[in-house]
Amino acid sequence: MIPMNPNKALWEKGDFTRIAASMRESGEALVKDLGITPAHKVLDLGCGDGTTALPAARLGATVIGVDIARNLVEAGNKRAREAGLHEKVAFREGDASNLHDLEDRSFDLVVSIFGAMFAPRPHDVAKEMVRVTRPGGGIVMGNWIPNDPTLVAQILKISSAYAPPPPEGFVSPMTWGLESKVIERFTAAGVPKENISFTRDSYTFNFPNAPAALVDEFQNYYGPTMNAFEAAQKNGRAGELRKELDDLFAAHNRSTNPEATSISATFLRVTVSC
Numbered sequence: 001m002i003p004m005n006p007n008k009a010l011w012e013k014g015d016f017t018r019i020a021a022s023m024r025e026s027g028e029a030l031v032k033d034l035g036i037t038p039a040h041k042v043l044d045l046g047c048g049d050g051t052t053a054l055p056a057a058r059l060g061a062t063v064i065g066v067d068i069a070r071n072l073v074e075a076g077n078k079r080a081r082e083a084g085l086h087e088k089v090a091f092r093e094g095d096a097s098n099l100h101d102l103e104d105r106s107f108d109l110v111v112s113i114f115g116a117m118f119a120p121r122p123h124d125v126a127k128e129m130v131r132v133t134r135p136g137g138g139i140v141m142g143n144w145i146p147n148d149p150t151l152v153a154q155i156l157k158i159s160s161a162y163a164p165p166p167p168e169g170f171v172s173p174m175t176w177g178l179e180s181k182v183i184e185r186f187t188a189a190g191v192p193k194e195n196i197s198f199t200r201d202s203y204t205f206n207f208p209n210a211p212a213a214l215v216d217e218f219q220n221y222y223g224p225t226m227n228a229f230e231a232a233q234k235n236g237r238a239g240e241l242r243k244e245l246d247d248l249f250a251a252h253n254r255s256t257n258p259e260a261t262s263i264s265a266t267f268l269r270v271t272v273s274c
Helices: 006-012 017-032 053-058 070-082 122-132 151-162 173-177 179-188 211-221 223-234 238-252
Strands: 041-045 062-067 089-093 107-113 133-144 196-207 261-273
Touching: 006 070, 006 223, 017 053, 017 107, 017 196, 017 211, 041 053, 053 062, 053 070, 053 089, 062 070, 070 089, 107 122, 122 133, 122 179, 133 151, 133 173, 151 173, 151 223, 151 238, 151 261, 173 179, 173 261, 179 196, 179 261, 196 211, 211 223, 211 238, 211 261, 223 238, 238 261
Parallel strands: 041 062, 041 107, 062 089, 107 133
Antiparallel strands: 133 261, 196 261
């Protein structure tokens, strides 16, 4: 049984599937770029409800999706059944820092797009990802970048200014967006530095309504933003937080349709050869 931890409570809060719905197109595009074939066995860590796991299964790979949040695991298995992919992809509960039920060297590719970066104990996360990847296989991570001017880094930065201070010993998930930290963690897990490469990439949030409606989705269904609003409400600052987010989303929206939203966010794409 996976012990309850703050990450589990955070990601079971609200309903991240509402946010993930705006990320499907970029998930498909990213997976198509990974060279996945039916011969591949893929692990998707912090998989949510399958934004990248299902596209990998559609390419014929055998996929296991692991997520800390039970509701997202259930949603992923439901999406797989509805898509007729339940024989190719299975979702299960698990913690990216302790993949004790997965065998050594059992995956050709380990993927984690905005997932494992949020797990506690980042050195353990890197060690586990390397452990379950077969020699000659690879790891691909997508990580938000601290202080990046684009959407998600700014949502998290704004939200953190209203939320209570983190507990002692907390390591910010945004440190996974720093190349030096990524190198430190994977080299400690036994990967030569020259086997780790980086590129800047972008993910687009497409939403069939105005930016303020997408802010509503984050306010009501995205754990970190929900926590920020709860704290801001107690301090009489919920209106300030809402205005900051409304302004942010409106400023970054690139849709020419006033009743639609299209916002790109930059992330650090990490590729590790094992």
